[in-house]
Amino acid sequence: MGEFDLIRRFFTRPTPHAVLGVGDDCALLQSAPGMQMAISTDMLVSGRHFFADTDPQALGHKCLAVNLSDLAACGARPLAFTLALALPEADEAWLAPFAQGLLALADAHGCELIGGDTTRGPLSICITVFGEVPAQSRNPRHPLVPTSALLRSGAQAGDDIYVSGTLGDAALALQALWGQVALPPEVLVQARQRLERPSPRVALGQALRGVASACADVSDGLIGDLGHILERSALGARVDTERVLPLLAARSHFPGGSVQFDQQLSHAPDAQHPAALALQCVLAGGDDYELVFCAAPAQRDAVQAAATQSGTPVTRIGTMQAAPGLHLVDGQGRTVAPQFASFDHFSASRSRPA
Amino acid sequence: MGEFDLIRRFFTRPTPHAVLGVGDDCALLQSAPGMQMAISTDMLVSGRHFFADTDPQALGHKCLAVNLSDLAACGARPLAFTLALALPEADEAWLAPFAQGLLALADAHGCELIGGDTTRGPLSICITVFGEVPAQSRNPRHPLVPTSALLRSGAQAGDDIYVSGTLGDAALALQALWGQVALPPEVLVQARQRLERPSPRVALGQALRGVASACADVSDGLIGDLGHILERSALGARVDTERVLPLLAARSHFPGGSVQFDQQLSHAPDAQHPAALALQCVLAGGDDYELVFCAAPAQRDAVQAAATQSGTPVTRIGTMQAAPGLHLVDGQGRTVAPQFASFDHFSASRSRPA
Numbered sequence: 001m002g003e004f005d006l007i008r009r010f011f012t013r014p015t016p017h018a019v020l021g022v023g024d025d026c027a028l029l030q031s032a033p034g035m036q037m038a039i040s041t042d043m044l045v046s047g048r049h050f051f052a053d054t055d056p057q058a059l060g061h062k063c064l065a066v067n068l069s070d071l072a073a074c075g076a077r078p079l080a081f082t083l084a085l086a087l088p089e090a091d092e093a094w095l096a097p098f099a100q101g102l103l104a105l106a107d108a109h110g111c112e113l114i115g116g117d118t119t120r121g122p123l124s125i126c127i128t129v130f131g132e133v134p135a136q137s138r139n140p141r142h143p144l145v146p147t148s149a150l151l152r153s154g155a156q157a158g159d160d161i162y163v164s165g166t167l168g169d170a171a172l173a174l175q176a177l178w179g180q181v182a183l184p185p186e187v188l189v190q191a192r193q194r195l196e197r198p199s200p201r202v203a204l205g206q207a208l209r210g211v212a213s214a215c216a217d218v219s220d221g222l223i224g225d226l227g228h229i230l231e232r233s234a235l236g237a238r239v240d241t242e243r244v245l246p247l248l249a250a251r252s253h254f255p256g257g258s259v260q261f262d263q264q265l266s267h268a269p270d271a272q273h274p275a276a277l278a279l280q281c282v283l284a285g286g287d288d289y290e291l292v293f294c295a296a297p298a299q300r301d302a303v304q305a306a307a308t309q310s311g312t313p314v315t316r317i318g319t320m321q322a323a324p325g326l327h328l329v330d331g332q333g334r335t336v337a338p339q340f341a342s343f344d345h346f347s348a349s350r351s352r353p354a
Numbered sequence: 355m356g357e358f359d360l361i362r363r364f365f366t367r368p369t370p371h372a373v374l375g376v377g378d379d380c381a382l383l384q385s386a387p388g389m390q391m392a393i394s395t396d397m398l399v400s401g402r403h404f405f406a407d408t409d410p411q412a413l414g415h416k417c418l419a420v421n422l423s424d425l426a427a428c429g430a431r432p433l434a435f436t437l438a439l440a441l442p443e444a445d446e447a448w449l450a451p452f453a454q455g456l457l458a459l460a461d462a463h464g465c466e467l468i469g470g471d472t473t474r475g476p477l478s479i480c481i482t483v484f485g486e487v488p489a490q491s492r493n494p495r496h497p498l499v500p501t502s503a504l505l506r507s508g509a510q511a512g513d514d515i516y517v518s519g520t521l522g523d524a525a526l527a528l529q530a531l532w533g534q535v536a537l538p539p540e541v542l543v544q545a546r547q548r549l550e551r552p553s554p555r556v557a558l559g560q561a562l563r564g565v566a567s568a569c570a571d572v573s574d575g576l577i578g579d580l581g582h583i584l585e586r587s588a589l590g591a592r593v594d595t596e597r598v599l600p601l602l603a604a605r606s607h608f609p610g611g612s613v614q615f616d617q618q619l620s621h622a623p624d625a626q627h628p629a630a631l632a633l634q635c636v637l638a639g640g641d642d643y644e645l646v647f648c649a650a651p652a653q654r655d656a657v658q659a660a661a662t663q664s665g666t667p668v669t670r671i672g673t674m675q676a677a678p679g680l681h682l683v684d685g686q687g688r689t690v691a692p693q694f695a696s697f698d699h700f701s702a703s704r705s706r707p708a
Contacts, residue, residue: 019390019489020499023586024506025427025571026392028499030489031385036373038380039468041482043438045475073379084397084480114393117480121399126438126471126480128395135373135384145374145382152378217379232377 010099011083015112018080027114029080031132036147037079038131040070046123050196051177056094058196059125060101065198066219067129068109069289072205073217075150076131078111086121109202133209141213150208150215152232155294159213161237161318162303164204164290167222168248168278170195171285181277187250194249198289204314207306208293215293221284226292227326233294239318241279242331247315248282283328294320364453365437369466372434381468383434385486390501391433392485394424400477404550405531410448412550413479414455419552420573421483422463423643426559427571429504430485432465440475463556487563495567504562504569506586509648513567515591515672516657518558518644521576522602522632524549525639535631541604548603552643558668561660562647569647575638580646581680587648593672595633596685601669602636637682648674 015021019028031037044063046052064081071078083102087094106113111129133149141154173191176183183191201217208215214233216225222244230237245251295303300316307314321327328336369375373382385391398417400406418435425432437456441448460467465483487503495508527545530537537545555571562569568587570579576598584591599605649657654670661668675681682690 019501020503020505025424025569026394026430026485026503028390028392028428028487028501028503030390033387036382036384037391038382039436039482039484040380041436041438041469041480042471043440043473043475043478043480045440045473048440048473048475070379074382076380082393082395082482084395084482086397086399086402086478115395117396119397119399119402121397121402121478122476124397124440124475124478126395126397128393128436128438128482130393131380133382147373147382149374149380149382151374215379 010095011113011116013103013113015080015114017110018112018114021112021114022116027080027082029114029130034135035132036135036149038071038074038076038133038149039128040067041126041128042066042070043124043126052123054196056098057101060098060103061105061197063125063127064102064105064111064129065200065289067127068105068111068200068202069198069217069219071129071131072201073150073215073291074131074133075148075205075209075215076133077206078109078202079130079132080112080114081106081127081129083113083116084126085116085118086124087118088120088123148209150205150212150293152214152216152229155214155229155233155235155320156296157235157320157322159294159296159320160300160303160316161226161239161292161294161320162314162316163218163222163244163247163292164201164307164312164314165288166194166247166249167218167244167288167290168281168285169250170198170287171221171281172248172250172277174287175277175281183250191250195287198287200289201291201310201312203310204291204306204312207310208291208295208303211299211302211306212293212295215291218288218290218292219286221286222288222292223283223326229292229294230324230326233320236321236324236326237318238321238327238329240331241283241328241336243315243317245278245282248278251278364449365467365470367457367467369434369468371464372466372468375466375468376470381434381436383468383484388489389486390489390503392425392428392430392487392503393482394421395480395482396420396424397478397480406477408550410452411455414452414457415459415551417479417481418456418459418465418483419554419643421481422459422465422554422556423552423571423573425483425485426554426556427504427569427645428485428487429502429559429563429569430487431560432463432556433484433486434466434468435460435481435483437467437470438480439470439472440478441472442474442477502563504559504566504647506568506570506582509568509583509587509589509674510650511589511674511676513648513650513674514654514657514670515580515593515646515648515674516668516670517572517576517598517601517646518555518661518666518668519642520548520601520603521572521598521642521644522635522639523604524552524641525575525635526602526604526631528641529631529635537604545604549641552641554643555645555664555666557664558645558660558666561664562645562649562657565653565656565660566647566649569645572642572644572646573640575640576642576646577637577680583646583648584678584680587674590675590678590680591672592675592681592683594685595637595682595690597669597671599632599636602632605632
């Protein structure tokens with residue numbers, strides 16, 4: 001089967017919102033008056049971001065989900081995406097479920113496939129996603145950027161810090177799949193679902209426009225992604241580990257027994273102790289695709305309303321502060337050992353063990 | 355060096371036109387009123403689209419050039435692009451010249467780098483490019499698509515067919531680099547320049563809006579890309595090989611001697627004969643990044659004016675016709691053997707010989 005046949009067969013679909021979809025040299029999109037286009041791109045590489053034998057339907061879902069998560073972080077409404085796909089071979093048995101997983105999520109978010117490219121090569125997937133947000137001529141949160149989009153900049157000292165949903169289960173699943181920890185089968189099934197079929201917080205992101213002062217998605221781990229907000233907002237933060245650690249959904253079935261985050265452990269976790277692994281997963285695990293965001297204390301009701309409206313639980317985990325740095329504290333305000341590095345694709349921390 | 359440092363160092367630049375550039379979860383672009391965004395994406399994979407040891411500066415140039423060529427085919431003005439890059443290692447000695455080649459071409463076209471992704475993996479490059487074209491509520495050439503963009507559809511029977519620039523030299527260079535043909539060094543240098551540093555016909559594309567009835571870029575070979583116009587316009591075409599074959603710039607220094615496209619050869623070229631290779635390169639070679647377009651005979655002066663205005667030579671090579679199929683004819687209108695397949699990434703035709 002030729003390249004063009006492949007594209008036609010699996011990826012050509014009606015595009016009721018785009019001016020022009022797949023099949024020409026370019027796709028054409030037209031923004032509604034007063035709207036801006038939010039754009040993000042992510043490349044997923046086999047062996048790096050997913051196992052080569054990952055269920056193609058789940059992979060199709062995930063590669064769009066991680067992009068939609070970036071739109072969510074900006075509070076943008078999804079519109080469309082392009083797909084560039086390098087494949088070792090034109091294998092229908094792989095392409096059919098991949099397209100199914102991809103397009104089911106696309107349909108769920110009204111996000112049209114408008115163009116793409118297919119080539120032979122080591123399996124990798126590059127998606128560029130387009131969303132829209134209203135322009136806003138003067139936004140006091142980021143005076144230089146005339147937008148209603150949620151940005152990483154804009155947080156103020158004293159703002160509350162929140163995260164959506166749960167954290168760390170995807171990273172725990174990865175550890176289990178690598179054979180680094182043993183999980184009961186039913187726990188692994190749940191955690192693996194988080195790893196392979198993340199739910200981008202698109203509705204929450206949109207509901208937070210005008211409420212949150214800053215926002216990022218948690219793709220590389222809470223510490224790293226909150227770190228982006230700190231850097232772009234030129235602030236520091238205190239995060240209460242006793243509020244964060246319970247966000248691990250698998251905590252009650254943790255390898256080595258239910259994790260009790262007692263004072264001593266959260267002070268100086270022993271890397272061999274289950275609680276250290278739990279802490280690592282929650283704070284720096286990555287692949288959560290939740291939102292971490294800031295909002296003034298006066299917005300607490302509005303934040304809860306946004307959470308309710310979007311059907312997304314949120315948890316307040318800390319406070320932005322003028323003093324620089326990210327300070328992990330326990331419930332009594334005592335510093336917790338901060339030896340948790342964020343996930344970095346060029347560090348060795350996340351490479352699959354040989 | 356970490357991923358984020360890499361991105362910052364080489365790819366963070368001012369974006370005077372974008373609302374927001376690199377550094378947040380999304381970039382933000384706002385179209386001027388009445389404008390549409392033209393979007394295209396292309397992935398280039400090491401060993402497939404370029405040699406692993408290709409000069410990184412040339413590669414940086416080329417990977418944006420092939421995307422700008424898609425904008426050119428639509429008559430769009432380049433605005434911005436995103437870059438997703440998978441690299442085996444974070445090698446500054448490679449990244450610095452790659453960024454230099456990429457950004458020099460971007461600057462030449464006023465095309466801003468607004469976002470991206472960097473990851474470890476087999477070398478591949480995915481660029482998504484954004485341009486703009488005026489909306490047009492009723493365009494008789496394609497009544498269902500309210501745009502002034504040049505599309506593959508829209509050609510009429512009787513329209514002239516043109517190509518810009520020269521054809522086939524990139525494919526000839528590839529044959530030489532694979533060791534399939536021998537070229538004099540100075541000829542190879544010129545041909546290789548076409549392969550590695552194509553010049554997207556951005557100015558010509560814009561000048562052809564309102565003049566050309568249909569347009570495509572010649573990336574996969576003239577026959578294949580003109581074939582897209584035929585298919586989308588539901589027409590056939592006659593192409594005069596005696597007008598096309600001289601477009602090979604290297605023809606006078608061709609291996610085996612200067613190629614004379616006499617009647618006999620163009621009728622039934624022997625695959626071993628230099629003229630057969632020349633014909634293959636010109637008609638089906640790929641990597642030309644010229645434009646193939648149609649225009650009514652009444653537009654001949656306007657086409658020449660567009661060519662002059664954009665400083666781009668164009669050659670009239672044939673005629674669109676109602677009868678389906680692509681008919682290659684010689685100067686006397688006699689059919690030429692049509693055994694030239696288009697370049698298809700999933701066919702074996704273009705794989706690097708083992």
